[in-house]
Amino acid sequence: MMQPAAAELDIHLRILASRSDSSAAQVIPDAIIGDYHDYATLRGAAKGSDAVTFEHEHVPNEYLRALIAAGFNVQPQPAALINAQDKLIMRQRLQELGAPIPAFQAINSAEEAAHFWAQTGGHVCLKARRDGYDGKGVWFPGSEAELVALTTQLLKKDTPLMAEKKVALTRELSILVARRPSGETKEWPITQSVQRNGICAEAMAPAPDLSPQLEKRARDLGVEIAQSLGVTGVLAVELFAFTGENGVEDIAVNELAMRPHNTGHWTQDGSVTSQFEQHLRAVLDLPLGATEETAAITVMANVLGAPEDPQMPMRERVREVMERYPAVKIHLYGKAHRPGRKIGHVNLCGTDVQATREQAQAAAHFLVHAQWPDTV
Template sequence: MTSRVGVIGGGQLARMMIPPAIELGIDIRVLAEAEGMSAAIAATEVGDYTDAATVLGFARDVDVVTFDHEHVPQTVLRALVDAGISVQPGPDALQFAQDKLAMRERLGELGVPMPDWARVADADELDAFLADHGGQAVVKTARGGYDGKGVRVVTAAEQAEDWFRALDEDGNGGALLAEELVDFRRELAQLVARRPSGDLTLWPVVESIQRDGVCAEVIAPAPGASLRLAEMAAQIGTTIAESLGVTGVLAVELFETTDDRILVNELAMRPHNTGHWTIDGSTTSQFEQHLRAVLDLPFGATGIREPWAVMVNILGGPADGDLDGPAARALADQPTVKLHLYGKSPRPGRKIGHVTAVGDDLDDVVFRARAAAAFFAG
């Protein structure tokens, strides 16, 4: 009997699950937020993912529900579980990807290395944190932030005044997350996949290059990563996946500090931008592995096909909105580079696709990937 996977969310992550689903003979169905989204080709329904009745109606005809994003409310997730529907990852795990304060508290209980942090409910508490941390801090909204949104570097509590005001207006006694401003050498990411039965596998740790809070490039494996660093990243990823009961793909974003520590920055419990290189660079992509994991199927190998893989995001796109011309030029100029477009209309800062190059010379691989992406510059 054909397995049926329902994906909540119609973005590019759902779109990139479609090819491996077809290859594995999986019936993939998508609940999209709106018409014309990236995964429209597999969208069997368009509706509100925050409405329990809508999501239950979509989910009753699939074997397992998984996600393109982490924004489905806990009340909806638990309604699915109460209805006997397999939800992977489940709400008990997803809560730690949805709420950064809850994540920090739980990782602290696990002894996972992270930046110094505090829950700050008002300006006085933030000022106190600033005073204890050299007058600078990173402030984050507990929920909803991504790609640099909901994150500020501040030197005074008044710089987060609007966020505190919003907390007061909400009336639920919320708080912001304050973190030390980490002196880091670079950002890394460790991707893990875990099945409900407990089987777990990892890809090599990668370097993630950010621009304006958005992932711009990923290099796999992380250049110069020592065996010690790779083992530390793998152990952190394994501990988090097992202790939180994560199923599917888990991305652990990390800081490598200037004093040689590895600290956890963020978590994502679904395929992640730092794993897009696996489509062309690994034996098994993160998207195929995610489908295998949520269905509790045996894992594919996660080895890298060539010594190096480099992914470069296409951000913004051409000002005139014409992607056909840049795509044709990129393919002609860099025939060994793989192009992935997401079916999105260009706008400043928007991720509309990515390119991946692989090979045995890192400088050459970086050049080819950047050259292909440059054809789409606005």
């Protein structure tokens, strides 16, 4: 999704992809097929580049440091990226910054897990410190015994763990910020997301019914984190919203992502500058684009693979959606069907939150199931 923006800005992209049929390799002509775990391959892909950046946080930091030592411009740099790679390090650094976060603890034994259960009154979320995404590597044990058994099992598999106090959230928000190496930052309007089975199903911006005070706090928090951690490119700060002691909505940081993020896909059609174009501008230290929204509300609905792929070809489903909802913008990823897999998303700009949500959801539903929901 960076390729159209790159072409328009006369930026040449090269992709290191694991497969020739991967989404990016399908649209970026200069594609090198290889494994990013192999340093020689990684360095070969970086040769001649003005900047090296990523679509996920899992590239080994020792390789990134080696690229920097060899004279390559890596953005974001490993010192920032580690805070998105390791959830415990992230929590510790955010605590040092004074950012609002849930109570947390490193879990190195079943005894430590049991102690944390007692400390939090059983409100425990257990997390793998590394490699978790889309609900993977996150567990909500229903009892102390279940927590202890789960911890024992995972530690035997050499899975580094941490635990944090489960937040009684009222909704999930995110603030996306872009920062360039020379220091300029731009943030987008606050996004509200809806998770189903640990996967982002829907996002809307600006977040409805958000107080000006909380909006400013979230914006300031995102900028402070980006600047303090030295993040470059797009940073997504995922937030838990909850009812504070005074009955007023408050926020705590959930996780960080240092790349274009699913909750920012709405910016493709609902913002002056998309997160994909902005990420390119930022890592190349170019002036950042305006981030104002272009509609009263923009809704993004993910297209997640159905339990069984319908017989109707996707191109016919796309045509049906076009005919019923001509304002819907469809973005497919060129991925084969797999149950629950993100194979695309739709964006819809509108003026009424509920009507826009219903139409975006209906469009995504048809792309998934080849039938309209009963509510339409």
